[in-house]
Amino acid sequence: MSAVSALASRELKRFLRQRTRIVGAIGQPIIFWVLFGAGLRGSFQSPDWAAGLATPLSYQEYFFPGIAVLIVMFTAIFSTISIIEDRREGFLQGVLAAPVARSVIVLGKVVGGTLLAVIQAGLFLLIGPLLSHIGLSPGLQIDVSAFRFIAAGAFLILIAVELTALGFLIAWPMNSTQGFHAVMSIFLMPMWLLSGAFFPGGGGDWLAWLIRLNPLTYGVAGLRRLLYPGDLPVTASLPSMTMCLTVSTAFALICMVICTRLVNRPATHNVT
Amino acid sequence: MTDPCLTVQSLTHRYGDRTALSDVSFSVPGGCLFGLLGPNGSGKTTLFRLLATLLPLQQGKVQVCGFDLETQPADVRRRLGVTFQSPAVDGRLTVIENLDCHGRIYGLPSAVIRQRSEELLNRLELSDRRHSMVGELSGGLRRRVELAKGLMHSPQLLLLDEPSVGLDPAARRYFWDLISEFRGSTTVIVTTHLMEEAEQCEQLLLLNAGQTVTSGSPQQLQSSVNGQRLTVRTRDNRQFREPLETLIGQSGRVVGNRLCFRVHDGAASLQKIMQQMGGDVQSAEIAQPTLEDVFLELTGRDFSEDGPEAEK
Numbered sequence: 001m002s003a004v005s006a007l008a009s010r011e012l013k014r015f016l017r018q019r020t021r022i023v024g025a026i027g028q029p030i031i032f033w034v035l036f037g038a039g040l041r042g043s044f045q046s047p048d049w050a051a052g053l054a055t056p057l058s059y060q061e062y063f064f065p066g067i068a069v070l071i072v073m074f075t076a077i078f079s080t081i082s083i084i085e086d087r088r089e090g091f092l093q094g095v096l097a098a099p100v101a102r103s104v105i106v107l108g109k110v111v112g113g114t115l116l117a118v119i120q121a122g123l124f125l126l127i128g129p130l131l132s133h134i135g136l137s138p139g140l141q142i143d144v145s146a147f148r149f150i151a152a153g154a155f156l157i158l159i160a161v162e163l164t165a166l167g168f169l170i171a172w173p174m175n176s177t178q179g180f181h182a183v184m185s186i187f188l189m190p191m192w193l194l195s196g197a198f199f200p201g202g203g204g205d206w207l208a209w210l211i212r213l214n215p216l217t218y219g220v221a222g223l224r225r226l227l228y229p230g231d232l233p234v235t236a237s238l239p240s241m242t243m244c245l246t247v248s249t250a251f252a253l254i255c256m257v258i259c260t261r262l263v264n265r266p267a268t269h270n271v272t
Numbered sequence: 273m274t275d276p277c278l279t280v281q282s283l284t285h286r287y288g289d290r291t292a293l294s295d296v297s298f299s300v301p302g303g304c305l306f307g308l309l310g311p312n313g314s315g316k317t318t319l320f321r322l323l324a325t326l327l328p329l330q331q332g333k334v335q336v337c338g339f340d341l342e343t344q345p346a347d348v349r350r351r352l353g354v355t356f357q358s359p360a361v362d363g364r365l366t367v368i369e370n371l372d373c374h375g376r377i378y379g380l381p382s383a384v385i386r387q388r389s390e391e392l393l394n395r396l397e398l399s400d401r402r403h404s405m406v407g408e409l410s411g412g413l414r415r416r417v418e419l420a421k422g423l424m425h426s427p428q429l430l431l432l433d434e435p436s437v438g439l440d441p442a443a444r445r446y447f448w449d450l451i452s453e454f455r456g457s458t459t460v461i462v463t464t465h466l467m468e469e470a471e472q473c474e475q476l477l478l479l480n481a482g483q484t485v486t487s488g489s490p491q492q493l494q495s496s497v498n499g500q501r502l503t504v505r506t507r508d509n510r511q512f513r514e515p516l517e518t519l520i521g522q523s524g525r526v527v528g529n530r531l532c533f534r535v536h537d538g539a540a541s542l543q544k545i546m547q548q549m550g551g552d553v554q555s556a557e558i559a560q561p562t563l564e565d566v567f568l569e570l571t572g573r574d575f576s577e578d579g580p581e582a583e584k
Contacts, residue, residue, distance in 0.1 A: 003376060091360050
């Protein structure tokens, strides 16, 4: 356990010492939220599950949970890309030569990445609604009471574990950060775009199917549900909370198992 | 002799169809400063990585302090301290944070971590740098932090991979003084391609193209070569090789731009050369055999040449 906390606290220290990473991970999503929120306001068609809300759903409000998940994704990407740096700089081989279970190496990274992601996404959940006071967002109907904040935070942990473990298993076999950037643009970003974070996907066309098959859809939907008081109706584009929890937990576990398998396999490319 | 701290039996390792190590066996007595000497591509780095548990064992057997590397890797790792050629310290953490992180990864209690870090910082003269970022330190200091890290958990066997690469001569000397300070309490295995470093070891294993050339103490190895080494540089080796060989009465070896002979009566040979071919010879010297000669004698290869296939 002390090994996991040693590796995780190393992640936190390194993060706090790189200011640009903080700006990149939280600044860019907030800018996206405000700009897309304002720009797409007119063309947004409210999804069917929002029909029962007191006032019509604005695009920026729709986009709110999606941005929290984007922050988690960016943070997960930045923390796992450091595996490639750790290997290149030599730190990783020192850890591999240590008498720790290989799963500790996965856990150290995932716990570190998850903490960073949840702190930043949590900050956004608190700051986001305040932006309406300075005119950068419309009033939100979501209710960030203490209880909802804790529930949403707990669910964010699950999403963060899921995405950090996914990033880990992508980064582990790679030798260059350029390769990771390529995967990020053709796989991770589309994964986020097709999760119901950016636009709702109802109906039965191919796009709706891609969204339904995407495990991250259940992360975004679960977070959305936890942010609103009362129960939102279950629709094709908004699965039930049970479904969201089941899929997200299963996906997180699968990714963790694959990560541990990968790390257990001694490979030539781990040595510099 | 004390019980061996490390035994290696018939170790063979392949990368695809290229054999990097072939049937290497040796043992290292406890408390010994043991050198793995070989030119680039000789397999010493592969051997180091196998001992450091970073590569899977393909064939052969390795025991560290009585524990089997293949079946008891955690026990082996607990007893190993490893200092890599590319530093395993984190440049974005301070010296003390690096030591603390290492101690926690090895599961040391925090009181032990504190005490041991203080001890090592003092001993390695790093006390006034404890809060410096490792990335901002000079190469020599960083290597010392690396050594401190490797020693944090009081390992029984310390592995050092080319510890003085990239250090200036003063830092190199200082580092070697430190290593010899630690020998005795810890068994030290060091890989090197530098003869002057190898000469400081108590025992040596010479590797070439993945195979054991010979082993023994530097003195034993040097005295195993008879006679003296005569090195001659002529104006044109192609033209003067044959007359020289006739004069000395044996065939010479071309090493770079020189011709080397093993002679038993150095002074007489030298005199003969200078009298009869003085005008064509640029330099000629007689020397006692060095480890380089041992290597040359046993492999027919000059030590400074690159191996047939340099290691990746």
